[in-house]
Amino acid sequence: MFRISVTVCGRGISKRLASSFSGEDALPSNLRIPSNLVDRARAERPPPPSDSSLPVLRRCDAAVPVHLSPVQTWVETLERRDSKQLGLVDLHPDVFAVPTRIDILHEVELWQRNFKRISRAHTKVRSEVRGGGKKPWRQKGSGKARHGSIRSPIWRGGGVSHGPRGPTSFYYMLPMRVRVQGLKIALSSKLAQDYLHVVDTLNIPTPDPQYLMDLIRYRHWGESVLIVDVGEELPENILQATESLKTVNVIPAIGLNVHSMLKHEVLVLTLEAVKFLENKLLWHDERFTLLYPFKLPYTDLP
Amino acid sequence: MSFTKNTGGKALDLLQNLPRITLANLRPEPGTKKAEKKRGRGQHGGNRSGRGHKGERQRGNRPRLGFEGGQTPFYLAIPKYGYNEGHSRRAQYQPLTLNRLQYLIDLGRIDPTQPIDLTQLVNGRGVTIQPQKRDYGVQLVGEGAGIFAAKVNIEVQMASEEAIAAIERNGGIVTTGFYDPRSLAVLCKPVPYFLSGQPIPKRMLPGEDMVPYYTDAANRGYLADPEKIQKARIALAQKYGYILPDISKDELFHMLFMRKDPRQIFFGLSPGWVVNMAEKKILKPTDDKLLQYYNS
Numbered sequence: 001m002f003r004i005s006v007t008v009c010g011r012g013i014s015k016r017l018a019s020s021f022s023g024e025d026a027l028p029s030n031l032r033i034p035s036n037l038v039d040r041a042r043a044e045r046p047p048p049p050s051d052s053s054l055p056v057l058r059r060c061d062a063a064v065p066v067h068l069s070p071v072q073t074w075v076e077t078l079e080r081r082d083s084k085q086l087g088l089v090d091l092h093p094d095v096f097a098v099p100t101r102i103d104i105l106h107e108v109e110l111w112q113r114n115f116k117r118i119s120r121a122h123t124k125v126r127s128e129v130r131g132g133g134k135k136p137w138r139q140k141g142s143g144k145a146r147h148g149s150i151r152s153p154i155w156r157g158g159g160v161s162h163g164p165r166g167p168t169s170f171y172y173m174l175p176m177r178v179r180v181q182g183l184k185i186a187l188s189s190k191l192a193q194d195y196l197h198v199v200d201t202l203n204i205p206t207p208d209p210q211y212l213m214d215l216i217r218y219r220h221w222g223e224s225v226l227i228v229d230v231g232e233e234l235p236e237n238i239l240q241a242t243e244s245l246k247t248v249n250v251i252p253a254i255g256l257n258v259h260s261m262l263k264h265e266v267l268v269l270t271l272e273a274v275k276f277l278e279n280k281l282l283w284h285d286e287r288f289t290l291l292y293p294f295k296l297p298y299t300d301l302p
Numbered sequence: 303m304s305f306t307k308n309t310g311g312k313a314l315d316l317l318q319n320l321p322r323i324t325l326a327n328l329r330p331e332p333g334t335k336k337a338e339k340k341r342g343r344g345q346h347g348g349n350r351s352g353r354g355h356k357g358e359r360q361r362g363n364r365p366r367l368g369f370e371g372g373q374t375p376f377y378l379a380i381p382k383y384g385y386n387e388g389h390s391r392r393a394q395y396q397p398l399t400l401n402r403l404q405y406l407i408d409l410g411r412i413d414p415t416q417p418i419d420l421t422q423l424v425n426g427r428g429v430t431i432q433p434q435k436r437d438y439g440v441q442l443v444g445e446g447a448g449i450f451a452a453k454v455n456i457e458v459q460m461a462s463e464e465a466i467a468a469i470e471r472n473g474g475i476v477t478t479g480f481y482d483p484r485s486l487a488v489l490c491k492p493v494p495y496f497l498s499g500q501p502i503p504k505r506m507l508p509g510e511d512m513v514p515y516y517t518d519a520a521n522r523g524y525l526a527d528p529e530k531i532q533k534a535r536i537a538l539a540q541k542y543g544y545i546l547p548d549i550s551k552d553e554l555f556h557m558l559f560m561r562k563d564p565r566q567i568f569f570g571l572s573p574g575w576v577v578n579m580a581e582k583k584i585l586k587p588t589d590d591k592l593l594q595y596y597n598s
Contacts, residue, residue: 027319039322068308097308100317106328189323192314262325288427292494297579 041265042194045220057087057200058271062282068093075271076197078204078238081215089198089271092278094285096191098184105189107174108182108258117170126151126159176294180284186261187277195222197268202229202250207240212248222265228253230272253277393438395460396429400468401446403428407454417560417569418456420481424490433487442476444468455558457524460515466522467538473547475558479524480516482506485567492568496577501587504565504573504596524564565596572596 074085132151224247279302411426439459447468516523519530539546574596
């Protein structure tokens with residue numbers, strides 16, 4: 001354990017050592033975690049290159065507010081297993097650096113699970129159970145308890161008084177802006193915790209799933225990877241490669257959702273996907289209330 | 303450590319050293335989820351389950367709302383009178399104060415260099431009109447007449463004298479026009495209407511009760527005589543004590559004098575035309591009967 005803590009690189013260990021000397025940037029004691037709980041892959045990832053000579057390949061399209069500055073991350077490529085970073089990309093802070101609200105993520109996750117749910121549990125009430133119209137025996141004189149029907153809830157084989165009744169829908173909609181904020185928070189937390197990677201395109205040399213697994217293991221990305229691209233036609237090779245893999249999945253950018261992002265350890269976006277997401281998610285920040293349903297076209301919706 | 307100029311700020315810095323956020327780490331804000339009281343279970347939900355002790359209350363046999371034990375209930379004892387007779391059928395006009403209009407112009411939500419229509423007001427979210435709820439449009443109200451300072455060509459459905467004076471004092475033009483409910487719905491939400499593929503309807507003329515209002519020059523009605531309107535403008539200026547500015551020498555003269563035909567709903571679009579938004583084309587009718595109908 002001591003050996004692992006020595007080889008752990010980056011900000012984590014230096015911060016923990018520094019905390020014993022200086023009190024300013026020290027983590028409070030309830031947030032300090034023992035090193036064997038930190039993800040291995042995160043710890044083994046190579047440290048960032050100290051030189052900043054990489055070119056910025058993409059600036060933010062939308063105007064960044066004056067008091068904020070864009071966050072940056074590297075652009076990699078999937079062409080070769082061991083290629084270096086191609087450059088840097090600017091990410092809009094109002095999408096990729098929003099304050100983390102776990103309660104909003106929780107709300108959106110619950111909504112995603114429940115709004116599609118239709119529970120088809122159904123029990124029969126005493127009137128629906130077959131039989132039970134006739135009084136079983138006379139009211140008085142038989143010495144038995146008085147009953148009106150053999151299907152009352154007291155009886156074995158009788159109806160259920162307060163059971164589930166028919167297909168029940170659990171549909172509800174969270175406000176649009178809450179769902180948008182959930183996506184932004186998920187993206188921001190992935191970026192902040194080093195689980196977000198930006199890639200130029202999804203072109204890989206072979207449709208072999210082993211190539212992808214090797215690449216992921218070599219770069220210490222993590223156990224499960226969610227790859228996001230824009231457009232209806234994704235490259236054939238990557239689709240074939242991920243088809244047989246359970247933990248590596250490719251989705252179009254319109255299918256990005258909080259549940260998938262949290263279920264997969266690592267999120268890989270292409271440059272087009274970053275542009276698409278920024279456009280769509282930032283529109284909601286500065287729009288009027290909708291006059292007509294969102295699914296009808298809006299001229300200023302990107 | 304890192305000087306991050308972000309809204310996330312310190313929280314995102316802290317997040318770097320915390321465990322990964324996963325489906326297992328999510329929880330609601332403490333205090334937001336109050337546990338529901340399960341009736342019929344436990345010491346506090348059980349026993350009588352919140353129904354009280356015996357009687358109609360516990361047995362669920364209480365009489366209807368308003369019943370007073372046999373005494374003539376309040377809602378029957380009070381005699382009827384026609385205060386509210388036909389209240390749900392009366393026309394309603396959403397008020398628009400001059401304060402609000404000035405606010406919208408100042409914020410750039412309404413463009414004063416173009417004619418201001420109910421469509422522009424709704425697009426700038428200045429007013430909310432519900433044509434299905436007997437709204438017949440918007441009425442201009444004089445509150446804020448003292449601070450109003452914008453030269454506009456505005457078309458509303460009703461206007462108070464003070465509001466007309468305030469607008470004309472600044473060199474603008476007010477017109478009152480009538481829209482029947484179907485035309486009003488088209489005017490307020492043009493995009494869904496165009497997407498439905500129906501032709502633009504022709505605006506109906508006002509009913510018997512509203513014709514005197516819209517033919518009166520004092521209300522700047524759209525059916526009134528333009529000469530009488532000019533005289534009314536001069537009379538109003540004398541009444542309120544301001545000099546009527548000469549609009550004909552204005553640079554925006556052409557825009558200020560744009561007015562709609564009594565049968566027209568949109569500037570630049572005639573009744574009968576079909577707007578194809580997907581291909582950005584307008585289709586006009588060619589049949590004689592249709593042309594006769596739409597031009598009448």
